[in-house]
Amino acid sequence: MTRSPDERPTLEDVAAFAGVSRSTASRALNGDANVSTRAKDAVLTAARDLGYSPNQAARSLVTRRTGAVAVVLSEPEELVLGDPYRIAVMRAAYRELAAAGSQMILMFNDGREDHARTLNFLEGGHVDGALVFAPHRSDPLPRALRLLRLPIVFGGPAGNLSRGVYVVDFDNSDGARQAVEHLLRSGRRRIATVAGPQDQTAAVHRLAGWRETLSAAGLDPAGLSEEADFTLDGGRAAMARLLERVPDLDGVFVASDLMAAGALRALSAAGRRVPGDVAVIGFDDHPALAATMDPPLTTLHQDPASQVQHMVATLQALLAGEAVRPQRQVLPVSMTVRESA
Known part of the structure; x- marks a missing residue:
C-alpha cells in the first residue's frame, strides 16, 4: 500500500487493511484478551506495514483541536460536591486549563449507568483529551478509556490499572x-x-x-x-x-x-x-x-494545583505528539503543623 510522506495512517486504515472492524482493531492494539489470535495478528501486521502506532491518534489531534478538555470525576455527584478537596481539584483544573488556552468540560461519572454516556461523549470528537479522577479500584471506566483514541491522564490511581496509563499521584x-x-x-x-x-x-x-x-x-x-x-x-x-x-x-x-x-x-x-x-x-x-x-x-x-499542573503538562505533551512513555508520577506531601498535634 503506497502512502505519501505527509499522509499518516489512521486506525480506520489499520482496520481496513486487516479486514476487521475499527473497534476490533482498537481492542487488538490495546491487548484485549477477548480478541482472537488470528484477528490480533492481522491487526498487528497491518499496523507494522502501515507504520501506525497508538501515539498517532494523539498526533492527529494537533491539526483538529476542539480547544476543550474534559475533567471526569468518576464518583457520585453528591460525594464530589461535598468534598472540599475535590472542589479544590476542580478549581485548580479550571485555572490550569484556562492558562493553557483550553476550555474545561466537567463530567460526573456516577456509576455504571453513566459509563456509556461518558465514553460516547469522549469518543465523539468533543474534546482534545481528558483529565480523569477514578479512585475506586473496582471502577471499570479506566480500562474502557484505554480503548479510546484520546489522550487520557489520571489524577491518582487509574482504577486497578498499573501499566499503560499516565498517572499523577501523591505519596x-x-x-x-x-x-x-x-x-x-x-x-x-x-x-x-x-x-x-x-x-x-x-x-x-x-x-x-x-x-x-x-x-x-x-x-x-x-x-x-x-x-x-x-x-x-x-x-x-x-x-x-x-x-x-x-x-x-x-x-x-x-x-x-x-x-x-x-x-x-x-x-x-x-x-x-x-x-x-x-x-x-x-x-x-x-x-x-x-x-x-x-x-x-x-x-x-498535598497540592491539587501541582497535581493538575503536572497532568495538564503531560496531556499537552501527548497532544503535541511527543513520545511520552506511560508512567506514574509521584508528588511529595509535607506536614503542616498546627495546634491539634
Whole structure:
C-alpha cells in the first residue's frame, strides 16, 4: 500500500487493511484478551506495514483541536460536591486549563449507568483529551478509556490499572509515615487511625503507611484502625467506635481533613481534650477547612494545583505528539503543623 510522506495512517486504515472492524482493531492494539489470535495478528501486521502506532491518534489531534478538555470525576455527584478537596481539584483544573488556552468540560461519572454516556461523549470528537479522577479500584471506566483514541491522564490511581496509563499521584504512604512519626516524637504510643474506604488505592496506601510505621517502632497496630467513607459523619462515627474499643488511645491519624473534622466532634462529645488527651492529624490541608477547625488541624499537605499542573503538562505533551512513555508520577506531601498535634 503506497502512502505519501505527509499522509499518516489512521486506525480506520489499520482496520481496513486487516479486514476487521475499527473497534476490533482498537481492542487488538490495546491487548484485549477477548480478541482472537488470528484477528490480533492481522491487526498487528497491518499496523507494522502501515507504520501506525497508538501515539498517532494523539498526533492527529494537533491539526483538529476542539480547544476543550474534559475533567471526569468518576464518583457520585453528591460525594464530589461535598468534598472540599475535590472542589479544590476542580478549581485548580479550571485555572490550569484556562492558562493553557483550553476550555474545561466537567463530567460526573456516577456509576455504571453513566459509563456509556461518558465514553460516547469522549469518543465523539468533543474534546482534545481528558483529565480523569477514578479512585475506586473496582471502577471499570479506566480500562474502557484505554480503548479510546484520546489522550487520557489520571489524577491518582487509574482504577486497578498499573501499566499503560499516565498517572499523577501523591505519596500517600509516606504521608502516613510522617504523621505517625510526628505523633511518636510527641510521646504518643497508642496511635489509632481512621482509614478511608479500602476500595480506594489512596486510602489503602495511607492505611499501609500507618501500619508499617507503627510496626517499625515496635508497636502493635492490631485493633487500632476503623474504616470510614471520607465524609464528616463517617469520621465522627469511626472515631466514636475507636474510643469505645480503645479508650486509652492518645493519638489518631485521620486519612482526610473532612473525616478529621468529624473525629474532632466525636472527641469533644466524649470529653477528650485535643491535643492534651488525644493528638489528631489529618490529610489534605484544605485551606478553608484545616486552619478553621477547633483546634486548627495539623495535617499532611498535598497540592491539587501541582497535581493538575503536572497532568495538564503531560496531556499537552501527548497532544503535541511527543513520545511520552506511560508512567506514574509521584508528588511529595509535607506536614503542616498546627495546634491539634
